[in-house]
Amino acid sequence: MKSFLKYILSITFLMGISASALAGGWVQKKGHGFFKLSQWWVIADQHFTDRGLIDPNTTNGIFNTSIYAEYGFSSRLTAIAYVPVFSRAYFNNTISGTTGELLVPGEAINGLGDVDVSLKYGLVTDGPVAVSASLLLGLPLGNASGGTAGNLQTGDGEFNQLLQIDAGKGFKVGKLNAYANAYVGFNNRTNGFSDEIRYGIEGGLTFLNEKVTGILRLYGIQSFKNGELTGGNSTSIFANNSQHLTFSPEINYHLNDRWGASFTYGTALAGQIIFANPSYSVGVFFKL
Secondary structure, X not given: XXXXXXXXXXXXXXXXXXXXXXXXOOOOOOOXXXXXXXXXXXXXXXXXXXXXXXEEEEEEEEEEEEEEEEEEOOOOEEEEEEEEEEEEEEEOOEEOOOOOOEEEOOEEEEEOOOEEEEEEEEEEOOOOOEEEEEEEEEEOOOOOOEOOOOOEOOOOOOOEXXXXXXXXXXXXXXXXXXXXXXXXXXXXXXXXOOOEEEXXXXXXXXXXXXXXXXXEEEEEXXXXXXXXXXXXXXXXXXXXXXEEEEEEEEEEEEOOOXXXXXXXXXXXXXXXXXXXXXXXXXXXXXXX
16 A cells, blocks of 8 residues: 555656646747746545546645746757755554544655656757757656655656657637647656556647636556566565546746746546646746
8 A cells, every 4th residue: 555655656747747838849048047946736535546547545635845947058959957846745644433542643755755857859940840859868866665654755756758749839729829739758767667658739829918827638558568567666566556637737927028927737637547636837937
C-alpha cells in the first residue's frame, strides 16, 4: 500500500510538469522570453487502479511552487527550464474504520522538486504552421524516498530524456485571435522506469480587447509497460505502467503587454495508477 501511494504521488507530480509547457510549436525571438511563477497542488482521497477503476485511499497531497522560463538565444533556438523551487508532499493519519485506532501517523516532507531543462529548435518558423523539436532532460533533484517509511517524495529519482515535436498554427475566429497546437514525444526513462509516449492537443482564444485568453488542453501519457518489476525494488514497482488522459482548461488575464495572471484546472478523464481528484494551479507571468 505504501509503495502504491508513493507511485501515485510520483505520477501526479509528472502531470504538473506536463501541464506547465506553454510554448507549443513556436520559439521565442532572440532576446525575448517568458517567465512564470506558479503554485500547483492536488489533494486526493481516491485513485485509478491498474485496471482503470476508482478506489479510495488515505488523503495525500503535494504542492509545488515553481518557476517556468523560456528565453530565445536566436531566432530558432529557445532554452526552457521548469524548476520546482519548493515542493511539499504529505499524507494524513490512517485511522481504523472499526476501532478508531491510529494505524499509521501522517507525515510530510519539504524540499526541491525534479527539474526539467530543455532546448527547443524551430524547424519551421515562417510558414503557416510553426513546427519545432525539443530535447528535454529531467534532472532527479527531488527526494524520491522521504519520510519514515520512504513513501513520501518530491521527485521520482530517475534521469529521463524526452524528444518532442510540436506543430502550432495561429488564426482568426471572426475578429478574435486564436491558435491551435499539437505535440507528440517519446520519453526515455532510466533506473527501471517505463518508457512513455506523451501527446497532447490544445487551442486558445483571446477576447475582451485582448485582455483574456482561454485555453483548452487535452494531453496524456501512454506507457510502454517495459519497466523492471522486482519485488524488492519499490522504485520499479511504483513507476511502472502508469498512464492517463487529462483535460485541463486555463484562463489567462493580461494586465498589460508584459504582465498577467493565470488559473489552471486539471482532471484525469481516465487513468491507471493515478489520482482521480483534480489539480489546480495559479500563477503570474512576465513577457520579456
